[in-house]
Each structure stands twice: as C-alpha cells, then as structure tokens.
Amino acid sequence: MKKYDYLIVGAGLFGAVFAHEAKMQGKTCLVIDKRNHIGGNVYTKEVEGIQVHCYGAHIFHTSNERIWNYVNQFVEFNHFVNSPIAIYKDELYNLPFNMNTFHQLWGVKTPAEAKAKIQQQISQMHIVNPRTLEEQALALVGQDVYEKLIEGYTRKQWGRPCSELPSFIIKRLPLRYTYDNNYFKDPHQGIPKKGYTHLVKKLLEGVQVILGTDFFDNKEELVAQAEKVVYTGMIDEYFDYCYGPLEYRSLRFETEVMDMENYQGNAVVNYTDYEVPYTRIIEHKHFNFGTQQKTVITREYSQKWDQGKEPYYPVNDAKNTELFNQYKKLALNEPKVLFGGRLGMYRYMDMDKVIEAALDMAECELSYEGTKKEE
Numbered sequence: 332m333k334k335y336d337y338l339i340v341g342a343g344l345f346g347a348v349f350a351h352e353a354k355m356q357g358k359t360c361l362v363i364d365k366r367n368h369i370g371g372n373v374y375t376k377e378v379e380g381i382q383v384h385c386y387g388a389h390i391f392h393t394s395n396e397r398i399w400n401y402v403n404q405f406v407e408f409n410h411f412v413n414s415p416i417a418i419y420k421d422e423l424y425n426l427p428f429n430m431n432t433f434h435q436l437w438g439v440k441t442p443a444e445a446k447a448k449i450q451q452q453i454s455q456m457h458i459v460n461p462r463t464l465e466e467q468a469l470a471l472v473g474q475d476v477y478e479k480l481i482e483g484y485t486r487k488q489w490g491r492p493c494s495e496l497p498s499f500i501i502k503r504l505p506l507r508y509t510y511d512n513n514y515f516k517d518p519h520q521g522i523p524k525k526g527y528t529h530l531v532k533k534l535l536e537g538v539q540v541i542l543g544t545d546f547f548d549n550k551e552e553l554v555a556q557a558e559k560v561v562y563t564g565m566i567d568e569y570f571d572y573c574y575g576p577l578e579y580r581s582l583r584f585e586t587e588v589m590d591m592e593n594y595q596g597n598a599v600v601n602y603t604d605y606e607v608p609y610t611r612i613i614e615h616k617h618f619n620f621g622t623q624q625k626t627v628i629t630r631e632y633s634q635k636w637d638q639g640k641e642p643y644y645p646v647n648d649a650k651n652t653e654l655f656n657q658y659k660k661l662a663l664n665e666p667k668v669l670f671g672g673r674l675g676m677y678r679y680m681d682m683d684k685v686i687e688a689a690l691d692m693a694e695c696e697l698s699y700e701g702t703k704k705e706e
Contacts, residue, residue: 334556335361340546341563343371344682345672345689347534349561352693360538361557365545368528369535371563372643373682375526379588379625381616382526386641387582387631388599388613389527392517393683399519401686405533408521411618414512415599415611419479426601427514428476429507436475442508449473449506464496471504483605488633489580497648522618561692563672565642566658574657577677578650579642583632585609594626608632645677669696 337353339346342364350360368374372386390413393399402408417424425431433445452473461467464485468477481504485493489500513520523530546553546564554560562569567577598617602609609630616626636642645651655677662670671692673680680688 333558335359336558337361337561338363338553338557338559339561339563340364341371341672341674342366342369342531342535342540342542343563343672344373344531344685345563345675346371346561347531348686348689349671349693350538351534352690353697354538356697358697361553362535362538362540363544363546363553364540364542367543369540369542370528370531372641373527373531375528377526378615378627380623381621381625381627382522382619383586383615383627383629384527384613384618385584385586387584387629387643388611388618389522389682390515390520390618391522391682392515392520393681394517394519395683395687396519398683398686398690401690402530406523406525406530409524409619410520411522411598411620412520413514413599414597415514415601416597417480417484417601417603418607419483419603422479424480425512426480427505427507427512428472428480429512430510431512432476432480436479445508449476461498463494464498464500465493467498467501468493468504471501472506476504480603482603483607484601484603484610486605487608487610490633490635499648524619558667559696560668562668562670563675565674566655566662566670566677569668569670569675570658570661573661574654576638577654577658578646578648579636580644580646581634581636581640582643583634585630585632587628587630589626589628591626592622592624594628642674645673645679647678651677 336358337360339350339360339362342362346362347369350362353360373389374385375382376385390411391402391408415426417426424435430442430445433439437448439445439448449472452475453470456469458466458470461470468481482493489496595612595614597614599611599613601611609632611631613629613631614626615629616623662668669692670676671689672685
C-alpha cells in the first residue's frame with residue numbers, strides 16, 4: 332500500500348494550491364522542497380518588521396475573478412498599485428510609457444503631441460521588417476524611448492546586446508497616451524498584508540511538508556511512497572538532461588538593512604543605464620505602506636544561468652522551445668507524474684496564471700480519479 336495519494340515536489344504556489352485542493356477532496360499529500368522554507372520564489376520573511384520579498388518583487392494582479400476570490404479566502408490583500416520609476420543616468424522617468432514619461436522626455440503635454448513625436452522618430456528609422464530586438468523596439472517606440480528606457484535594461488536582463496536578441500522578445504511595447512502610472516491594467520492588484528509566505532502556509536494547512544529535501548537524492552524511495560507525483564521542478568532535470576539542458580536567466584540579490592525611514596520613495600526603481608550593474612532596486616516597506624524607522628532594500632542583478640544556480644526566466648526562443656517539446660513528449664509517457672509550474676512547464680507565468688494552472692490541473696486530475704473509483 333502506498334502511504335500517500337500524491338507526492339508533490341515543490342512547496343511553491345503551484346504545489347501548495349494543488350496540495351490544498353487534493354486535501355479538500357480527502358487525498359493524502361506529502362509536499363517536499365529542497366529549500367529550507369515554503370513558498371518557492373514568492374517566499375517573504377520579516378526583517379525589521381518589514382515583509383521582504385526574498386526572490387524579487389512579487390505584485391499580485393489579475394483580471395480573473397475566480398482567482399481573486401480564491402486567494403482572498405486565505406489572506407487579506409492590501410491595495411498596492413505598481414507604479415515603478417526608471418532612472419537613466421541623472422534623469423528620472425515614470426513607467427509604464429505614458430504621458431508623464433513623454434512629458435519628461437520632450438516636454439509635450441497632449442497625446443497628439445506625444446504621438447507626433449514618436450511617429451517622427453519611427454519614420455526616420457525606415458525599418459520595415461525588424462530582425463532583431465533593437466530594430467523591433469525602434470520601429471515601435473523610436474530612438475529616445477529605446478535608448479533611455481529599453482536598451483541598457485534589456486541588455487543587462489538578457490546578457491546580450493539588443494542587436495543580437497531576436498525580435499519576438501518584444502512583440503509589442505504598450506504606449507499609453509494617458510497620465511496613468513499604474514503598470515498593470517488588471518482590476519485586482521495588491522500584496523498579502525502578512526506576506527506571501529502566510530498565503531502559502533494557509534494553503535498548506537493540514538498537509539505534511541518536509542523541507543530541505545532534494546527529490547533527486549532519494550527519488551526512488553520518495554516515489555515509492557505515493558500513487559502519483561506532482562513535479563514542479565525543472566523538466567529537463569527530471570529526465571537527467573538527456574537531450575541537454577534548457578536555458579534560463581538567473582538573478583542575484585544583494586539585500587541591505589538601512590538605518591533610515593525611506594531610501595528611494597518607491598517600491599521599485601529600474602536602472603536603465605547599462606553602466607549601472609543592477610537592473611533595479613526594491614524597497615520592500617513600500618509594498619505594504621510601511622512606517623518603520625528602518626528600511627530594507629534589495630539590488631537585483633540579472634546573470635547567466637548555470638546548473639546549480641536558481642533558474643528564474645525560461646529563454647523561450649526557437650531552439651529552447653524545440654528542446655522543451657522533446658521533453659514534453661517524454662513527460663506524456665509518465666502517466667504517474669504530473670508536470671506543473673513555471674519550471675515543469677518551461678513557461679514564465681504571473682502568479683495568478685500559476686494558481687489558475689494548478690487549479691485546472693487539480694480539477695482535471697481529482698475529477699478523473701473520482702470517476703475511476705466510481706467505475
């Protein structure tokens with residue numbers, strides 16, 4: 332007899348949502364994670380009374396009523412609205428690209444003036460069939476926006492000049508001709524008042540969790556304990572990189588406690604100048620409108636991923652998509668293993684999409700298991 336119905340590899344959002352849904356259907360689950368904490372990359376911990384986003388800024392936003400209602404069952408969200416700013420050399424700009432940005436760039440005051448300025452710059456480019464990210468961006472927004480707000484940041488993010496990156500990375504660059512600094516258009520936006528770790532903890536209530544456990548160190552023994560496996564790790568690692576490793580971009584963080592109330596006046600400040608080595612600085616207290624006497628900041632550096640580093644962003648170019656499809660075919664031959672999450676599905680997903688995918692998988696899987704029992 333198996334000890335558990337499901338072994339869930341990974342205590343991040345995907346694994347926690349699936350575990351909660353399975354538990355609600357009377358299933359037994361064991362959740363393991365190689366890290367010493369739950370929450371995956373949404374993990375937050377309290378420092379100086381401030382909820383620190385340990386793996387980069389996570390701002391919950393969704394247009395999906397089902398998902399918004401779902402997460403609000405477990406925790407209370409605040410009304411944080413993401414309005415990042417960008418610093419280029421000694422200049423400061425609002426993001427996303429909107430009328431405030433255009434006024435800061437050119438002194439224009441009306442949408443018609445801004446559109447005319449951008450169109451004038453685009454027409455000077457004479458780019459008909461963009462082949463690179465650089466050409467694509469120039470054809471969409473013109474020279475000034477590209478040079479000051481895209482080129483350096485993107486080069487740092489991907490570790491390659493924009494002239495060497497494929498055009499499909501930037502399919503479109505939204506230009507908003509309103510004075511609106513709200514980055515997301517989703518009607519629901521906010522951050523759990525007690526942090527994301529509290530949300531994951533609530534999801535995992537009543538579920539057995541073992542931390543500091545690497546699935547691959549005891550794979551056979553762990554798999555033998557459960558009827559099925561929900562695997563949210565790297566799909567290529569599961570198959571021992573038999574076709575070669577998929578590519579990712581990784582991140583490095585430098586976090587500092589500062590003896591001041593307010594360091595930068597905003598939760599997220601992007602540094603778009605290539606000469607500045609980090610991509611952005613996060614000041615965590617502003618996510619929760621903090622009034623603490625101290626503050627905590629994190630400098631975020633994009634870096635090349637190598638095996639052993641934490642994979643953050645899949646490189647979904649043609650080569651890696653083809654490679655992933657090969658692994659996906661192998662996954663179809665593993666009927667006792669369900670692959671989910673951004674690493675198991677090799678797909679960058681916002682948090683609401685992760686939760687939606689986990690709920691969909693749970694609904695499909697648990698209803699199927701129920702049907703089997705009835706038969």
